[in-house]
Amino acid sequence: MDKKEHKITPYEVSGEVDYSKLIKEFGVSKIDEKLISRIKKNAGEIHFMLRRGVFFAHRDMNWLLDEYEKGNKFFLYTGRGPSGKIQLGHLQTWVFVKWLQDKFDCDLWFQFTDDEKFLFKDKSYEEIQKWTYDNMLDVIALGFNPKKTHFIIDTKHAGLLYPEAIKFAKKINFSTIKAAFGFTDSNNIGSIFYTAMQAVPAILPSVLKGKNIPCLIPLAIDQDPHFRVARDVYPKLGFYKPSIIHGMFLPPLTGTEGKMSSSEETSAIFTTDSPKEVETKIKKYAFSGGKDTLEEHRKLGGNPDIDVSYQYLKMFFEPDDKKLQKIHDDYKSGKMLTSELKAILIEKINAFLKEHQKQRKLAEKNIDKFILKNPTK
Amino acid sequence: MDKKEHKITPYEVSGEVDYSKLIKEFGVSKIDEKLISRIKKNAGEIHFMLRRGVFFAHRDMNWLLDEYEKGNKFFLYTGRGPSGKIQLGHLQTWVFVKWLQDKFDCDLWFQFTDDEKFLFKDKSYEEIQKWTYDNMLDVIALGFNPKKTHFIIDTKHAGLLYPEAIKFAKKINFSTIKAAFGFTDSNNIGSIFYTAMQAVPAILPSVLKGKNIPCLIPLAIDQDPHFRVARDVYPKLGFYKPSIIHGMFLPPLTGTEGKMSSSEETSAIFTTDSPKEVETKIKKYAFSGGKDTLEEHRKLGGNPDIDVSYQYLKMFFEPDDKKLQKIHDDYKSGKMLTSELKAILIEKINAFLKEHQKQRKLAEKNIDKFILKNPTK
Numbered sequence: 014m015d016k017k018e019h020k021i022t023p024y025e026v027s028g029e030v031d032y033s034k035l036i037k038e039f040g041v042s043k044i045d046e047k048l049i050s051r052i053k054k055n056a057g058e059i060h061f062m063l064r065r066g067v068f069f070a071h072r073d074m075n076w077l078l079d080e081y082e083k084g085n086k087f088f089l090y091t092g093r094g095p096s097g098k099i100q101l102g103h104l105q106t107w108v109f110v111k112w113l114q115d116k117f118d119c120d121l122w123f124q125f126t127d128d129e130k131f132l133f134k135d136k137s138y139e140e141i142q143k144w145t146y147d148n149m150l151d152v153i154a155l156g157f158n159p160k161k162t163h164f165i166i167d168t169k170h171a172g173l174l175y176p177e178a179i180k181f182a183k184k185i186n187f188s189t190i191k192a193a194f195g196f197t198d199s200n201n202i203g204s205i206f207y208t209a210m211q212a213v214p215a216i217l218p219s220v221l222k223g224k225n226i227p228c229l230i231p232l233a234i235d236q237d238p239h240f241r242v243a244r245d246v247y248p249k250l251g252f253y254k255p256s257i258i259h260g261m262f263l264p265p266l267t268g269t270e271g272k273m274s275s276s277e278e279t280s281a282i283f284t285t286d287s288p289k290e291v292e293t294k295i296k297k298y299a300f301s302g303g304k305d306t307l308e309e310h311r312k313l314g315g316n317p318d319i320d321v322s323y324q325y326l327k328m329f330f331e332p333d334d335k336k337l338q339k340i341h342d343d344y345k346s347g348k349m350l351t352s353e354l355k356a357i358l359i360e361k362i363n364a365f366l367k368e369h370q371k372q373r374k375l376a377e378k379n380i381d382k383f384i385l386k387n388p389t390k
Numbered sequence: 391m392d393k394k395e396h397k398i399t400p401y402e403v404s405g406e407v408d409y410s411k412l413i414k415e416f417g418v419s420k421i422d423e424k425l426i427s428r429i430k431k432n433a434g435e436i437h438f439m440l441r442r443g444v445f446f447a448h449r450d451m452n453w454l455l456d457e458y459e460k461g462n463k464f465f466l467y468t469g470r471g472p473s474g475k476i477q478l479g480h481l482q483t484w485v486f487v488k489w490l491q492d493k494f495d496c497d498l499w500f501q502f503t504d505d506e507k508f509l510f511k512d513k514s515y516e517e518i519q520k521w522t523y524d525n526m527l528d529v530i531a532l533g534f535n536p537k538k539t540h541f542i543i544d545t546k547h548a549g550l551l552y553p554e555a556i557k558f559a560k561k562i563n564f565s566t567i568k569a570a571f572g573f574t575d576s577n578n579i580g581s582i583f584y585t586a587m588q589a590v591p592a593i594l595p596s597v598l599k600g601k602n603i604p605c606l607i608p609l610a611i612d613q614d615p616h617f618r619v620a621r622d623v624y625p626k627l628g629f630y631k632p633s634i635i636h637g638m639f640l641p642p643l644t645g646t647e648g649k650m651s652s653s654e655e656t657s658a659i660f661t662t663d664s665p666k667e668v669e670t671k672i673k674k675y676a677f678s679g680g681k682d683t684l685e686e687h688r689k690l691g692g693n694p695d696i697d698v699s700y701q702y703l704k705m706f707f708e709p710d711d712k713k714l715q716k717i718h719d720d721y722k723s724g725k726m727l728t729s730e731l732k733a734i735l736i737e738k739i740n741a742f743l744k745e746h747q748k749q750r751k752l753a754e755k756n757i758d759k760f761i762l763k764n765p766t767k
Contacts, residue, residue: 132559167552169553171551172548175551179508182581184578186575187564197564198568199565200563202559202563202567
């Protein structure tokens with residue numbers, strides 16, 4: 014199989030992602046053992062997604078921890094572009110965000126970029142609003158603290174966001190946007206402006222409280238260009254540059270190229286999938302690192318590095334290092350068959366989704382607790 | 391004097407304006423006698439600015455009057471980019487707007503485009519806010535009906551405007567904007583998006599009331615490109631195209647090229663100028679169509695067509711056709727000297743500004759009556 018050169022922007026993730034290359038391309042820093050120790054010291058423990066390099070790169074994390082250790086607490090900012098169902102790839106990032114919220118006792122500002130999705134997708138305004146509501150349920154279902162979690166919906170909070178966004182926009186020209194996002198003159202003018210709206214939540218708590226508060230943005234690395242563009246602007250407006258921690262993509266079911274995508278049914282497991290659907294999808298589509306025949310597999314073993322089921326366990330569903338190592342070794346030696354590996358994953362996902370779906374239902378009653386109140390004046 | 395080819399966009403007005411050529415370039419229609427009669431029939435009288443061709447072109451005025459005659463009333467929408475002091479050129483347009491409001495018993499939506507001026511000018515956000523406040527006083531001073539006049543300030547009403555603006559923005563690409571406004575890739579991304587914000591007030595009453603209401607936009611013709619770009623979008627979003635009525639520019643003191651501009655002290659008379667300042671400016675800077683010597687002037691007469699003082703009387707300060715004709719004839723014959731013509735104008739302007747300044751002071755207490763209340767939710 015030829016490797017397809019990767020292309021990573023907020024608007025396209027394709028090819029086989031080369032994360033080492035991305036670190037250089039994007040000018041971010043690898044998360045090293047020293048930084049992991051430092052996070053562990055402050056958090057009291059370390060999340061397996063950090064230990065296993067699922068969150069693998071960062072910007073200015075050491076500065077953020079300097080401030081934290083001085084007693085200057087940060088807040089978290091992440092988001093979601095609501096254009097379809099939530100799938101496991103989204104949840105994976107947010108599970109880590111929740112860990113950060115719990116361990117560092119942080120406020121979380123969660124942006125729903127309904128304007129972005131309306132501007133970039135061939136979907137109606139009304140449909141995007143429907144997805145915004147739907148997607149909020151999934152975020153709430155993960156158990157974020159409603160007292161410390163603030164949903165910003167771009168169109169509903171435009172009164173707060175737009176006056177700040179134009180301050181960023183004034184300092185970013187179209188040439189920069191073209192280079193960062195691969196845009197052309199055919200882009201609509203809303204899509205060109207949009208990145209300025211994404212820059213704002215990283216300063217919004219500072220604006221509202223009238224003091225400069227450090228910000229940490231956990232995100233999948235395809236979102237980094239937004240902040241690469243805006244980072245230089247923050248200090249010009251009198252704010253700290255936000256720190257960023259970058260996650261890998263949960264691969265699509267069908268293989269290791271690109272990322273799990275909501276727009277393709279066969280590439281993703283959705284939070285609303287039934288146990289049967291999960292089972293069918295994993296059995297039918299999850300790309301296997303196993304051999305073609307039972308004999309061959311027993312003799313030569315499977316390849317966990319390209320096996321999607323194993324990757325899901327490693328990146329999301331098996332937090333226990335020892336259990337994971339055993340699965341790895343058994344699969345590699347040929348002792349464990351692909352069907353057995355898949356059975357483990359199916360059980361894990363379905364257990365997770367059973368609880369998630371229960372919480373998701375309960376979330377319907379709690380949405381108002383999470384949506385930021387617009388100031389009245 | 392060589393004629394300099396005119397250039398007319400919302401961001402540049404230069405050269406000697408050729409209005410006949412503009413009508414073709416912009417694809418607008420000349421206001422003819424038939425339309426003037428029709429306006430007169432509905433208004434009960436005709437404003438001298440229409441009779442004298444100061445408002446000279448339009449889009450879809452006949453459709454608007456069809457609707458009006460069927461009992462389907464329109465609202466008015468105009469605006470101001472608050473980046474400096476208000477001068478006579480602005481007032482001239484708004485005096486006509488007030489006439490329309492009074493005669494057609496219309497609501498007026500008045501947009502203060504503070505975002506635009508912040509994005510396009512090398513001025514701080516705070517300075518633009520100061521001008522927004524200042525400029526509102528001048529609008530109020532003209533006597534608009536506070537019950538029927540609604541100020542929209544883009545940054546303060548972004549919560550209402552932005553969600554609608556992105557619907558326009560989605561249907562306008564950068565190529566179109568480049569052609570209409572002469573922008574380049576060096577334009578900041580806020581300036582590129584901005585025109586979508588200017589499109590919205592023409593539908594905002596329809597959005598808020600949940601029914602389609604016809605809109606008439608009186609404006610100086612340099613603002614037409616905004617609506618040329620947006621016009622095709624209105625019906626796609628389910629709204630009427632706004633009708634437009636276009637005014638000429640009040641010429642700068644120094645001559646007939648370009649327009650009176652707030653950024654040049656010697657080109658403009660401001661609403662806050664003292665009687666002495668007005669006198670000095672007219673005497674010193676108002677370009678004269680008179681002859682170089684008294685003898686020559688008495689013998690050959692002056693040229694009212696290029697005389698700025700005469701133009702101000704015609705376009706703004708002498709509503710009485712007979713009086714204007716006499717001034718015209720006396721000046722042209724040489725009976726009236728430039729100093730006499732200027733004396734008439736100085737008296738007229740100072741009488742106008744005396745009342746305006748009084749009302750402007752009173753307006754400070756009434757601003758809140760005009761600013762649209764943001765809906766609370």
